[in-house]
Amino acid sequence: MTEDKLHRAVSFTIASGYQLREDAFDFLNIVSKTQDPVELMEEIIKRTETLEEKPLYIERDFLEAVTKELSLKPSQARPPQPIPPPKHTGAKRVFRPYAKDIDPSMKVIDDPTGQICTSGSLEEYLEYFQDRFKRIRRLLQRRMDTKDAIPISEALNTRVSSKVKIIGMITQRREARQKIFLRIEDLEAVATVLVPQNADPKVIEKARALLLDQVVCICTVKGRGDLFIAEDFILPDIPERRPNRATIPVHAALISDLHVGSKMFQRDAFSRFVLWLNGKFGDNNTKRLASHVKYVVIAGDLVDGIGIYPNQLQELAIKDIYEQYKRVARFLEQIPHYIEVVVIPGNHDASRRALPQPALPTEYAEPLFEARTVHSLGNPCAISLHGVELLLYHGRSLDDIASSVPNVSFHTPEKAMKCLLKSRHLAPVYGEKTPIAPESRDFMVIERPPDIFHAGHVHVLKCSTYRGTLLVNSGAWQKQTSFQRKMGLTPTPGIIPVVNLQTLQVTPVDFTTAHT
Ligand code: D5M
Numbered sequence: 001m002t003e004d005k006l007h008r009a010v011s012f013t014i015a016s017g018y019q020l021r022e023d024a025f026d027f028l029n030i031v032s033k034t035q036d037p038v039e040l041m042e043e044i045i046k047r048t049e050t051l052e053e054k055p056l057y058i059e060r061d062f063l064e065a066v067t068k069e070l071s072l073k074p075s076q077a078r079p080p081q082p083i084p085p086p087k088h089t090g091a092k093r094v095f096r097p098y099a100k101d102i103d104p105s106m107k108v109i110d111d112p113t114g115q116i117c118t119s120g121s122l123e124e125y126l127e128y129f130q131d132r133f134k135r136i137r138r139l140l141q142r143r144m145d146t147k148d149a150i151p152i153s154e155a156l157n158t159r160v161s162s163k164v165k166i167i168g169m170i171t172q173r174r175e176a177r178q179k180i181f182l183r184i185e186d187l188e189a190v191a192t193v194l195v196p197q198n199a200d201p202k203v204i205e206k207a208r209a210l211l212l213d214q215v216v217c218i219c220t221v222k223g224r225g226d227l228f229i230a231e232d233f234i235l236p237d238i239p240e241r242r243p244n245r246a247t248i249p250v251h252a253a254l255i256s257d258l259h260v261g262s263k264m265f266q267r268d269a270f271s272r273f274v275l276w277l278n279g280k281f282g283d284n285n286t287k288r289l290a291s292h293v294k295y296v297v298i299a300g301d302l303v304d305g306i307g308i309y310p311n312q313l314q315e316l317a318i319k320d321i322y323e324q325y326k327r328v329a330r331f332l333e334q335i336p337h338y339i340e341v342v343v344i345p346g347n348h349d350a351s352r353r354a355l356p357q358p359a360l361p362t363e364y365a366e367p368l369f370e371a372r373t374v375h376s377l378g379n380p381c382a383i384s385l386h387g388v389e390l391l392l393y394h395g396r397s398l399d400d401i402a403s404s405v406p407n408v409s410f411h412t413p414e415k416a417m418k419c420l421l422k423s424r425h426l427a428p429v430y431g432e433k434t435p436i437a438p439e440s441r442d443f444m445v446i447e448r449p450p451d452i453f454h455a456g457h458v459h460v461l462k463c464s465t466y467r468g469t470l471l472v473n474s475g476a477w478q479k480q481t482s483f484q485r486k487m488g489l490t491p492t493p494g495i496i497p498v499v500n501l502q503t504l505q506v507t508p509v510d511f512t513t514a515h516t
């Protein structure tokens with residue numbers, strides 16, 4: 001009950017456009033055991049509103065002084081004491097959001113929710129991999145340089161030394177005495193591909209960057225038996241394009257990995273983000289940027305969840321999954337309602353673990369829907385905002401890419417995202433960290449090259465462009481966990497990319513400190 005009132009008091013404060021300093025919140029928490037925190041905050045806000053220069057932050061001194069005054073009985077009351085004015089941190093200006101006056105323009109292009117129907121049988125896996133192969137082969141065959149590729153069964157019957165192109169899924173890779181051996185399969189046959197020691201170094205480099213279960217075209221010279229000597233590798237890739245752009249300067253704030261419920265969730269930074277969207281945080285430039293934000297897109301890991309990794313309980317501030325989503329809802333309800341909020345689940349969320357993940361089940365997401373309109377979609381999914389196509393994916397497989405591709409690490413998620421686009425698949429490697437459900441259609445195939453590819457998961461903000469696609473990894477709101485420290489991952493919490501959908505330019509906005 002007290003907890004509930006405390007939450008209401010904090011929500012009321014944020015809704016009124018103010019933020020509590022951390023020590024002020026601690027004080028409110030203590031006071032709430034004996035006094036009504038909602039009444040107290042109403043009084044505080046009432047007094048703050050009468051000030052000519054309104055502060056952004058409610059200070060502990062101010063709270064203490066008002067509490068003391070209110071707790072005195074009328075008979076003991078001294079003449080009203082002057083209340084110390086709250087410390088001033090920035091003049092208030094009128095915030096006239098550009099985005100409020102424009103209509104949203106959002107379409108869902110593809111969403112696995114409602115199309116998921118696996119039981120996990122062996123036959124389903126067979127069907128799943130066949131579908132993956134056929135879809136990526138089709139994408140490969142759109143390239144001019146693969147038009148003459150032939151099935152492996154046909155290539156096996158060609159004369160030794162003839163040049164043939166074959167398309168196959170890489171099922172094994174072995175490196176011995178500087179030779180690389182690959183096992184490849186198509187729907188009917190298998191073959192061995194050798195990358196010899198004296199091959200062009202570029203070809204060796206390409207072979208080393210190949211991922212298991214990836215579908216590629218290989219330019220080869222026929223050897224004896226089922227052997228083919230590789231001369232080049234062609235990935236399906238995305239064509240170089242001019243991306244679609246919005247006709248008006250509307251912006252999207254791309255975020256992910258809140259991890260609400262974790263002790264490491266950066267509550268203050270996230271509150272500043274919400275204040276910023278309300279025009280109540282930041283300098284004039286960042287406020288101008290905020291006024292253009294029409295979309296907040298959250299690419300998964302809204303909450304930290306329960307039982308996601310060993311000993312997680314010790315790192316949880318909120319140990320109830322429903323309560324974690326209620327906390328998220330409390331933040332989302334403070335986002336101006338003219339802004340469209342899009343959410344997809346991540347590996348910490350209460351959707352199923354295996355990819356593709358359907359939208360968050362209503363049982364958990366209910367508080368979000370009660371708080372405001374939320375577009376809740378599956379992971380991965382594709383949407384368009386003012387004609388700009390976004391591929392939204394939490395990014396679980398980025399871990400697998402970082403650990404298997406040379407020169408790619410947790411700190412270069414944009415390089416891993418580029419690998420996914422080149423593979424035209426969001427989770428090429430099967431059987432590592434990324435669980436994949438054998439849906440009869442492979443939802444992880446990247447059918448359309450997106451204008452913006454938004455992922456998260458590795459907690460490192462990075463942006464880049466590749467062949468006309470803007471790559472964004474949106475960082476996190478959770479500071480370094482003990483596990484991340486052990487694995488040497490330095491996250492970048494509290495800094496977010498804001499994309500101008502008219503120019504596809506990205507502006508990072510930093511909420512890590514109270515001053516911008
Ligand atoms: O994962 C955030 C990043 O941290 C991601 O790159 C994986 C890594 N990580 C975090 N915890 C673990 C454990 N327990 N095992 C392996 N890798 C981990 P996120 O899922 O967003 O928390």
Ligand code: ZN
Pocket residue numbers: 257259301346348457458459476
């Ligand atoms: Zn995360």
Ligand code: FE
Pocket residue numbers: 257301346347348394456457458
């Ligand atoms: Fe994650």
